Amino acid sequence: MARYTYERLSAQDNSFLLLERPNVHMHVAATTVFDATPLKTADGGIDVDSIKRATEAVLHLIPRYCQKLKWIPFESHAVWIDDRHFNIDYHIRHTSLPRPGTNEQLKRLAGRIMAQQLDRSRPLWEIWVVEGLERDRFAMINKMHHCMIDGAAGVDLSQILMSPLAEHPLQEVRAFVPRPAPSRVDLWRDEFARRLSLPLQAARNFREFARQTDDLRLEIRTRIRALAALVGWAVRGASPTPINGRLGPHRRFDWLTMPLEEVKAVRKALGCTVNDVVLATVAGAVREYMIHRRVNPAELDFRVSAPVSVRREEDRGKLGNRVSSWIIRLPLKEADPRAQLDAIHELTRNLKESKQALGVEMMMAAAEWTPPALLSLGAQAASGPINMIVTNVPGPQIPLYMLGAKLEACFPQVPLLENTGLGIALFSYDGKLCWGFNADYNLVPDLPVFIKAIENSFAALSESAGLRGLPQESGVFAPEV
Template sequence: MEQQQLSGIDASFLYLETPETPMHVAGLTYFELPPGFEGSFYQHFRRFFESRLHTIPIFSKRLAPSLYDLDHPGWVDEEEIDLDYHLRETTLPAPGSEAQLEEVIGRLHANTLDRSRPLWQFYIITGLANGQGVLYSKVHHAAVDGGAGMAINKALYDVTAVPREVAPAPPKAASGKTAPSAPIAVDPVKGLTDIMGNMMRQQLKMWEAAPQILNSMTNAFLAKPGEMPAALGTLQNLISQLPTLNAPRTPFNATITRERSYAARTISLADTKAVAKASGAKLNDVVLAICGGALRRYLQEKGELPDKPLIAGVPISLREPGDTRQNNQVSGMLCQIATDVADPAERLKAILKSSSEAKQIAGTFRDAVPQDFAFVGAPILLQLVMLVYGRSGLADKLPMPMNVTISNVPGPPMPLYCAGAKVTALHPVSIPAHGAALNITVQSYMDALNFGLTADRRAVPDVGLLGDYLVEAAAELTKAVGTP
């Protein structure tokens, strides 16, 4: 059975995972049932999805370890898919409120995926008072990042109410229900050969990349006559920020538990774009300003607002346009979100300055950051480090570089349909971590920005309140900027 080995970046999400820190990402798809629909939408969706499962290759692969876990694991084909495990249904009890739905999502998202199977699971949720249904879909981050997730969406959704024709799966890819497969037996000789070969390839890649990295660094330190080299200016910015990039202590800087809280909220994309245009900012800067306003109010009311501004970890996609490979291509930056500034318009100006400097730092040295790594025993050693870090409670004591994760994922601008049902909203569900117990991810869909706030339940038990403040902060910022 042929293996497709994970890169160091992809495999790191496996090593970071503990019972307290599941490393899957998920989404909520709200939909309206097709007009006149009768019967079980779960069974209807199951038949629809089963006919398209083969178009998402990663959904038919499972993990296989290397010899003695000396190197990164690989993906291998799973011959039989147990759809009773991967596709499930649940119904909300009366009255079927949004708060009840968010409670269910918090519980589902706290459960780790079974590593003996393909790393994904879907739930059809019905019983909402407004008659809508919800698809909760989670996939392990080792298999997919936000950009590649959009490629999966292309296989799941249609742009018309009538699903498009999809070529049937080859006979060997037909799915059914079987017992979980036994762990793969790895040939020790072949396993050892592969491990040594991979280590050698990694070393060769480093040597091959050295001239390009050196060239990038040299160009960064060269300048036109009368101008400062880009890297020197960047380093000056970084040095000037060092005293402030020690994040202040907040309730979010804590060792997290196995429990999750969740909230989904929506604001207008058109209003947000108008704020960006009027202020000369990027859409992501406006999102950061909205989050900064909500976090300021939330912490202020609890008497826990620091004098220093909170710092957000902001993921940056390294994916080139048109690249639909289902792997992780991400980096990140740290940005102050001006929670110490009361005026919404002034807060946006401060964030614009901080984010511009952070992007410059990330961009200057982007090509010098390796996107893969390998060393003997990585699966065991890195997993051990994460277990010790979580069990020791060091996140409660050590200084942290950030307080919260804030991520912005562009989504489809046109209406979508899933199994003939009209999609009304797409909300992300993401990953909190030790020391950053709150993750705010936003995805655009048509004329909406859909927020998903995922948190540790102990650190942020009232995440719905913070979600309400996000909506109010957006309105305050629109008014303060004075958009047309």
């Protein structure tokens, strides 16, 4: 039996820790809205104790949620160890909106929670149960550090925490027994041994790479060219815009929903992908918003980072990041929505052929042998060539329930990189495409204007496809402007 147990973070997971600054927080979040009826208490509140027990009952399936960071001596690199002081009451918090709480109040609360850094001395997650939401609903704001989980893994996690069955009884809570953690001397000794073994490990990895590749030389040349193109992006930098600058301590959060069938109808009519439709919608909105902010969009080299999952089937269910990214220049010179979509479709097709995402993956693999101090500088430089993050994660298209409470919508929040004042995350669920907008409070003081531009852009794209414009929703999830 091992004297101690720990798990070293991958270079990619560790890079999310190195990117953090006092006003740059690398946690992801989601604001989920539920029907409150099945969990209402006699006094009209929410049965938070049952939510705690239900969460605690599945923690043995996701042990990372009971682990905290410990740093390797003399290195800017961390490992996961079991938290012997783990307490579910710290991680699941209970709050209430002034009844009847509005969507607008919930958005402000989510923005404040997103602006607070997670405590690195504890497991890096929180769930805020928010009662008092109008129309007999409650919300949960789920927050976790990016070093724990990426979007595709998060979909797996939601399948653990929720059920497609409305009748889902409480499971038995298993006692958490923390395993012994290494001392600082143990970590230093193991790190020294790991470094001695790196050449042998590199040779093994190369043999495995060669075994999976039909034309080794062509594959290496292709990835190196993709990597060189990314370096070129970083050297040139993106255009300065009103939404790019030093981040402050506060955040704004807002959301929007679209019927997924409307988006798929545009995709089918124009012969592209759902992601192309999303990026074209963002391009049209950015163009309109820049004009609103008195900036000529035709003069901008405006770039978005679009994360791409490289998670293999055998990785499903495992926490940690298996994600790369595309860097896409939005065609803001084009005023015609169809021309914008055609340009983006061509760009994404070329990116698939260029294997840019695999070039980034190769760079992160090389980072496993990079000194942490140098990796920190590289991680900071990598955030320089973009203006915005746009991430789109497909979710389940069936209703999900938690202790009988139906999940009505899930609005994701993506972290803001340094000098990047607006991030867009999308999650498709049960026939809806849910947009979440996380913004720096001062850089984007008029976030509802941008959301209206998103609506206008999609309506124009719909019309260009010969479809009717996006209908204005008057229901629960309509944006409040």
